[in-house]
Amino acid sequence: MTTDIVILGAKGRMGKTLVNLTLADAELNLVGACEREGNTGGIEHEGCIMTDCLEELLPQVPGAVIIDFTAPEASLAMAQIAAKNGNPAVIGTTGLNSTQQADLEVFAREVPLFWAPNMSVGVNTLLKILPMLVKALGPDYDMEMVETHHKMKKDSPSGTALKLAQCMAEARGWEYDDVKKHCRDGIIGERPKNEIGVQTLRGGDVVGDHTAFFFGPGERIEITHRAHSRETFASGALRAAKWLAKQKNGKLYSMADMV
Template sequence: MATDVIILGARGRMGATLANLANADEDLNLKAVCERPGNCDGLESFGCLCGDDLEALLPDCPGAVIVDFTSPEASIATAKIAARHGNPVVIGTTGLNPEQVAEVEGIAKDHPLFWAPNMSVGVNVLLKLLPQLVQALGEDYDMEISEIHHKMKKDAPSGTALKLAQCLAEARGWDYDEVKNHCRDGIIGERPKDELGVQTLRGGDVVGDHTMYFFGPGERIEVTHRAHSRETFASGALRAAKWLSGQKPGKLYAMADIF
């Protein structure tokens, strides 16, 4: 039986990709698309329910999984509305602050909720493998991350870079907030041993590049993930929607739960 989905922000780059892929997937039924007020022109082309008021759409979409790649504030509002109507939600929005993450975690205790800053299968496999590399190399290797995204991206560092950095820090036994360095400028002195730098580049239409560096005595290891298309993330989010439709509430689910 096909899983009903609702795509938010369907006129945006990610939203349109999600809606088109959902329409092409025989295991999904694009039940509705939603946009912010004043931005709904052309939504009828998706051949489903459409509008600018999610709350008004949900009575006609019982059980449909909402997929949200919008903004932190909008995603929190979506989770609250969905909870009132009993609809599961997949959130791919980045840039959530600790308070917003805690709010989502609270909602997830009673309603099926999934959140991942990166829906790519490759990135999530990396999150499984990187701790092994960190532990095998040992403390003589300095760790750094660089990330590149298109010039329209609003948050920095990217949610994926932060997730990768937290993974590396945890594997080393560090508190990430105590060792992170997101910017270097001026006479900064020698690099502390217990430091993890995350540097941001923005420009053009880069979908997403992340490189992890391990600088050791006489050698350097680089591990890079490059996303060539937004379909990489959209496919992962729709995979999550299919999976979430059969899950019960109780925790904030992530890609690791699918694997």
């Protein structure tokens, strides 16, 4: 049994990777590709509808799973259209705020939705391991996070860095918004004990590096995840699409639900 796929932003960096991997997978069928107006040429595949209007496309591909790695506002608009037409959607967009995430949960009542700021199996394994490390080390270890991405990335800090830092804060019993420090500049004084710094580096074509630091008395622990290729995230999204096609609406699914 094959899963029909619609890809948003099909001519972007991630979109092209998704298109290529979809076409190479016998269990997937590329039935639609969506791009902004004036940029819909260049994808030639039998049975694939190329368009700049998702609302017109979805009635022609009932049940097809949408994959979206675009921008927060575009992803919210997509989810609303998906809910109206009954098409499941996998969302890998980063930079969604708490209100936007809550909106996705509302749309998920109508149609199966899957959202993860990082589709990597390795990163999602870290989300399980880091809380155990936080608790084992105890409160004497200061926690920090550094993330590095390519110079074209628009949001900062990355969604993955935020998710990792949030899980570390929760493991220590902290509210993340109360302890986060996303920028340091000038004479800032001593570091508060209840603080997690998340620092951002941008440059070149780095796909994505994240390092969690634990600074303790007389020692330092660093745990780093490096993504070597966008295929890591694209493969995770396509795996999620196959899984989501068999799920029911009612909740906003995540990598934790699938793995």
